[in-house]
Amino acid sequence: MKQKDIKVLVVDDEKDFANTLAQRLKMRDLKVGTAYDGEQALSRLKEEEPDVIVLDLKMPGMHGMEVLEEIKKAYPEMQVIILTGHGTDKDEEDAKRLGGFDFIKKPADIDHLEHKIRRAFQEKLERTMSAIAFAEEGEFDTARKILKDEEDKD
C-alpha cells in the first residue's frame, strides 16, 4: 500500500477544528474522514476502517479514552493518535497503556502530525507483513500476537 493511500479518521467534537484539520491533511495526500463524537467514530469504523485515527479526548458523551478502549477491543491493529488540548501526564500514560500510538497536545504542528500519522501507518504495515510471514510458517499464535502488538519486538 502506497503511503499516499493512508486513510485517516479525525475524531473531534469541534466540527470546525475537525473539518479544517481534515482539509489540511488532505492537502498532504492523506484520505481523511471526520467524526464528531465517539459513537459516530465507532459507527464509521464499521462502514470503512481507516489506517490511523486522530482522536480527541474531551468529547460529549463517550470520553476519548473510552473510545480508544472500544477501538482497541474491536480493532487491535488500529493505530490511534490522541490529539488533545486538555490532556495530563496521566492521560498520556493511560492512552499508551491502552495501546495508543502517540499522544500529542494541541496546538499541534501540522507537519509533526503528518509525520506521526505516516509513522503510525508504517509501523502497522511492518507489523502486518511480519504477522503474514509468521502465519505462512504456521505460527498462527505468534502472528495473532504481532497484530495485537503483544509480541516482544526483540
Place this chain on the structure above:
Amino acid sequence: MGNKDEQDLRFLQLRFIGKILAGFTHEIKNHLAIVKESAGLMDDMIKMAKSDKIDSRQYLDIIHLIEEQVGKSIEHFTYLNRFAHRMDLPLTKVNVNDCMEELIVLLHRFANQKRISFEKEFQKDPQTINSNPSMIQFLVFNFLEELLTTLDKNSRILIKTEPLNGSVAIRIIPKGNILDTGTEKALCSQEIIDYVLAMLGGTLSKQKDGGEAVITIPVAAS
C-alpha cells in the same frame, strides 16, 4: 458556623471558581485551536497553489470562520469578566437574571460534556436587588453541579427567575431521568447551604431525590 465549616466554605468557593476557570479555558483553547488551524490552512493554500489564480471565496470562508471564533472568545471573556467582578463587593445592586446568565454560559462546557442542556426562563424586567451576587452564584452552582452529576444524558435543566412574595425566586428544574448514583455525599453540606442562605436572608425549598429547588432572595439584604 464553626471554624471547620468556615474552612470548608472557603474551599468550596475556591473550587467553584476553579471549575468556572477550567470550563472557560477549555472553551478558549478550542476557539484558538480553530483559529490556528484556519490560519495554517490559508498558509497551505498559498504555498501549495498551483497557479497565481486564487479562489477568493475559499479565503473569505476561512477569514469569516476566524472572525467567528474570535467573536465567540470575546463573548466568553466578557462573561468571565462579569463573573469576576461579582466578587468585588459583598453587598451591591444585583440583576439576578444576569447572574444566572453568566453561570449558564460559563458552565455550558461541563453540561455539554454530559449532553445536558441548560434552558432559561427569565422574568422580564427583573427588580434589582441588594445582595451578594457571588454568593448567589455559588449557591445556585451547587444545585446545578448536583444535577449535572445525577441527571441522565440528553436531560435539560431549566433555570427560571420570577418575583415571589416581595423576593426574587430562582427555580432550578431538572427535566430528565435521575440516575441512581448510590450514596455519594454532596460536597457542599447542608450546614454550608444554610449558612449561605442565612447570609443572603434567603430561603430554600427542595424536592427530594434531585427534584426542583427554589431559592428565594429578598429584594433588600437583611
